[in-house]
Amino acid sequence: QKEVEQNSGPLSVPEGAIASLNCTYSDRGSQSFFWYRQYSGKSPELIMSIYSNGDKEDGRFTAQLNKASQYVSLLIRDSQPSDSATYLCAVKFGSEKLVFGKGTKLTVNP
């Protein structure tokens, strides 16, 4: 069973703080990892992808991957109210199957 686990939250942070979102996955052989953002009532959109151990930064977002621990995280620096959304971790299993976690709902309070 290919599984992706996320803390469902909700996670609430004040504006300007760092939000930390975590994800674990079941298949040690997985090579590709993604973070999608889903606003309420909308469809998911890709915000970050990561393939190698370590950190990958894109603006206020940093994805972190530790394959040995089967753990991937997303940090959002200087959180803004517009970051309030559900964040979905997705992991590629096998050649083409993309499995999503249940998502973590983030609220950034002004």
Place this chain on the structure above:
Amino acid sequence: GAGVSQSPSNKVTEKGKDVELRCDPISGHTALYWYRQRLGQGLEFLIYFQGNSAPDKSGLPSDRFSAERTGESVSTLTIQRTQQEDSAVYLCASRRGRLAGHTGELFFGEGSRLTVL
């Protein structure tokens, strides 16, 4: 069109009826995925199509669910003898190229909201 198009956007049906949901992917996108999202839940993988390869049907929850795709164009997801637990948003996504190439961006449609009474 510019994006993934799904129809109908909303469907209300009675228990036991069959429903058909349609997805029109972005032109040139070879891969097409169907996901189900129940209220407040994550995305549940149903099926994906990649070009002319055999589809991965491993996520279909029962034999009441089936999906077809003609070449690299439109796909239809059919749910027979609908049950109340089938109520959810059904999301279609398409992608250009193979996921194995690391490109993981799925472009999602707006979804078809199914309500089974």
